Amino acid sequence: MKPTGAPDDHAAAPLGDGTRAVHAGLPPDEPYAPPLAGPAFAAHYHLPGDPAGAPYTYGRDGNPTWTALERALAELEDPDGTAHAVAFASGMAAMSAVLLSRVRPGDVVVLPDDGYNLLARLRERLEAHGARVRRVPTGGEEQFRALSGASLLWLETPSNPGLDVCDVRALADAAHREGALVVVDNTLATPLGQRPLRLGADVSVASGTKALTGHGDVLLGYVACRDAEVADGVRQWRKIVGAVPGPMEAWLAHRSLATLRLRVDQQARTALAVARALAERPEVSGLRHPGLPEDAAHPLAARQMRRFGCVVSFTLPDLEHAERFLAALRLVHQATSFGGVRSTAERRGRWGGDAVPEGFVRLSVGVEDTEDVVADLLRALDAADRT
Template identity: 70%
Template sequence: MAHDWGDGTRAVRAGLPEPEKYAAALPGPVFAAHYHLPGEPTGPYTYGRDENPTWTHLERAIAELEAPDPGSAVETVVFASGMAALSGVLFSQLRSGDVVVLPSDGYQALALLREQLEAYGIEVRTAPTGGDAQLDVLEGARLLWIETPSNPGLDVCDVRRLVKAAHSQGTLVAVDNTLATPFGQRPLELGADFSVASGTKGLTGHGDVLLGHVTCRDAGLAAAVRRWRKVVGAIPGPMEAWLAHRSLATLHLRVERQCANALALAAALAERSDVAGLRYPGLPGDPSYAVAAGQMRRFGSVVSFTLPDRQRAERFLEALRLVDDATSFGGVRSTAERRGRWGGDDVPEGFIRFSVGAEDPEDLLADVLHALEAAAAQ
């Protein structure tokens, strides 16, 4: 039964089975490669690569959080990682001769996918996220891939506008919602056909699970994605799926705290003369603020900025005490990194991607400001 609950209530109740006397509220992980299967294989669970009861609970939970409204019939397919989920959409929908539009400033691994797509005879076009520039290369595309806010530059595009243009010519739209999470933005509510995310990041939020998911309103699209998962075997382990579901209960709390901390950090950085290129979609005055405010409920936990050079950035990261130098984002513990070290993003050498955690804001701000002063003094 659908309920018009608030985000916090939805988070703690999502995907739970009907109460059963003496049973756990959230059943433990089901470890099974096969199931008892006498007679015709007509039941829901036949083989471990196809389905698992632990996935079922998690998929129902994420679908409840991604749904445009409580009565929406949406389907979620969970994967072993965000890249598996992303690949599940692209390779289940595209064929040789098709055209796909990708963001030129999106997730670094999109470049690897581009190579594979082109090897299969698929034409790949790219354009930046900002200014809805993907509209300029959209004509004739089978699929439009949107990443908003973009990673790591934090540009935002108008999802409704792009969806309208795409659907008017029969183009499907997928939105990478990793940075926002369903409590920051609901792509299906904005008209997208696919909402895709790495559950490794904010959805699970503890830096200990690799996971991904795809949510669709169209059952046929979901079936194609699910078939691709079966064919390539990109399935999550039951323990990972259970840990992810357990973590969803605190998603609302984590997102609220992290977004508040991110805004406080962005405001503090805006006062610094040694910080350039500051971006946070929730900061009034940010180039993306107006568009983001029209389609996002919360603005995410990632702040980006640039220090004068590579050396200053590295000294800043070394001086931090509450912040880990790591390459993920969305976790309860703050992390930061100099993105230029990977070589795949078009960013300055001193560019910092900062993932804001759930620490006390006073402690976090003090640590960051101290590290900035220490980096400048050397």
């Protein structure tokens, strides 16, 4: 892939992340055509004769807008590689497709016990279907000890919401020796922050609802696989359960990729500044951000991540203190997602699915000016202390 007008003698030079994100998945230049064609709204296609080999047959099987997005996602997850990407209606649809298409009765599955809270619902489904599930915390030796006889290892790094980090390459090597498939939930890092397939994982799965699309207006998920057979399995699952993305959502997601590097760079800068400011506050405990040099996960994160993400987590003294803080915020909105252009925060304990203190806050930094976000947080902390 070469950006329009790039000199031929530099064609072999690797593209930067921003350039790749801008051009990923675009069709070859065509006179007078838009660089990114509009969404294809189609439930069916003209289909004469034998449908075998037809690129598009029915709207649940494929769509040109999905194809362009999936090509872009594969390029971002595995630059200049051979990855296969499959888009889904949501991150949960993508997660479900991987687990429920791969795991069989009697299989041993290793899952994080500190990851995304709806993963627990999938665990219940797996166990109901006869799988044996081992749950272990992210990071540390327990993940390695749980691998004996495993058929699938699921990693979430950094974990959500605790922001622990695990060694993808070492765990992938150990899991492969057991014959296990290795899946990494890459939602928080995005492919510009971390490329699990390049670290040895077999599958990278993510919610595109979060930082990938970044505007808080799209529900989307995707799976990127090194093996075409694995990709075919999740693609068939998508067809059977109908968990297909809408063409408008797929088009919006592809459009949003062009600003991905700009957004994640600004968010990473602000998140680090926020973490440093919060570290000075006596009422703040349990502060986590993998980009903070003092964070326990930083040395490992620095080895396998290229950007450290937009999320900062911390704990205030109790539920009431946290609620006063959140109510006093002006620029930072209360919302349950993360990764968007607008800064958000929430008290995660209100959902009941995460093993966190009542005063635990997950903060997602947007693309506002760094100084303004920091000032809003400090002012709200002061207000919470005075009340």
